[in-house]
Amino acid sequence: MSSNHSPGISRTPRIPRLPRIPPMLLHICCAPCSPYVVEELQRDYDLTLYFYNPNIHPEEEYVKRLEEVRVWTKSAGLKLVEGEYDADTWFDKTKGLEDEPERGKRCEVCFDIRLSKAADEAGRLGFENYGAVLSVSPHKDSAVINRIGSDAGKKRGVKFFEADWKKKEGYKVTTRMAKDMGFYRQDYCGCVYSRRGRGKQ
Numbered sequence: 001m002s003s004n005h006s007p008g009i010s011r012t013p014r015i016p017r018l019p020r021i022p023p024m025l026l027h028i029c030c031a032p033c034s035p036y037v038v039e040e041l042q043r044d045y046d047l048t049l050y051f052y053n054p055n056i057h058p059e060e061e062y063v064k065r066l067e068e069v070r071v072w073t074k075s076a077g078l079k080l081v082e083g084e085y086d087a088d089t090w091f092d093k094t095k096g097l098e099d100e101p102e103r104g105k106r107c108e109v110c111f112d113i114r115l116s117k118a119a120d121e122a123g124r125l126g127f128e129n130y131g132a133v134l135s136v137s138p139h140k141d142s143a144v145i146n147r148i149g150s151d152a153g154k155k156r157g158v159k160f161f162e163a164d165w166k167k168k169e170g171y172k173v174t175t176r177m178a179k180d181m182g183f184y185r186q187d188y189c190g191c192v193y194s195r196r197g198r199g200k201q
């Protein structure tokens with residue numbers, strides 16, 4: 001009986017290739033909005049979280065939200081990239097929009113500032129995909145976020161993951177998860193104008 005094997009030469013066993021899990025840079029606005037989205041995306045993506053939120057005022061509040069993110073990501077073994085707190089840039093770009101209501105023009109500019117930076121960072125770090133948890137909030141328009149995120153990604157060759165995370169009770173679930181994990185939850189979106197809208201200075 002003939003054999004294709006030469007005597008004395010052993011075959012290297014074929015190691016099955018595991019499917020590649022695509023990496024994604026995920027912009028997060030704060031700890032309590034994020035756990036549901038992270039859990040959902042982790043099924044298909046190798047996530048790195050990105051905290052870039054120069055909209056948050058005052059600075060003590062920014063530090064508080066960032067610190068909460070640091071503690072959570074460390075305990076959960078999640079990768080985190082921290083952006084800089086360039087609040088002056090945020091104020092420059094939103095000048096003249098101070099009196100806009102939440103969900104108005106100022107919020108569009110605010111999304112663009114944060115998502116453009118996330119797309120920049122994704123491109124710089126070699127990510128093919130990026131996303132955002134922003135649309136989990138019932139106060140945020142997912143269509144606007146998806147349009148801004150996709151446009152910012154196209155300019156930089158990075159694909160934006162379009163979603164409406166508040167669907168399927170996403171906000172309710174993430175709120176419950178955040179409560180179970182004992183996260184600090186703020187009572188205003190982030191900027192000084194949204195803070196004033198809650199009756200604070």
Ligand code: SF4
Pocket residue numbers: 055056102103106107108110111189190191192193194
């Ligand atoms: S309300 Fe929130 S999304 Fe709108 S401008 Fe202020 S921080 Fe940004």
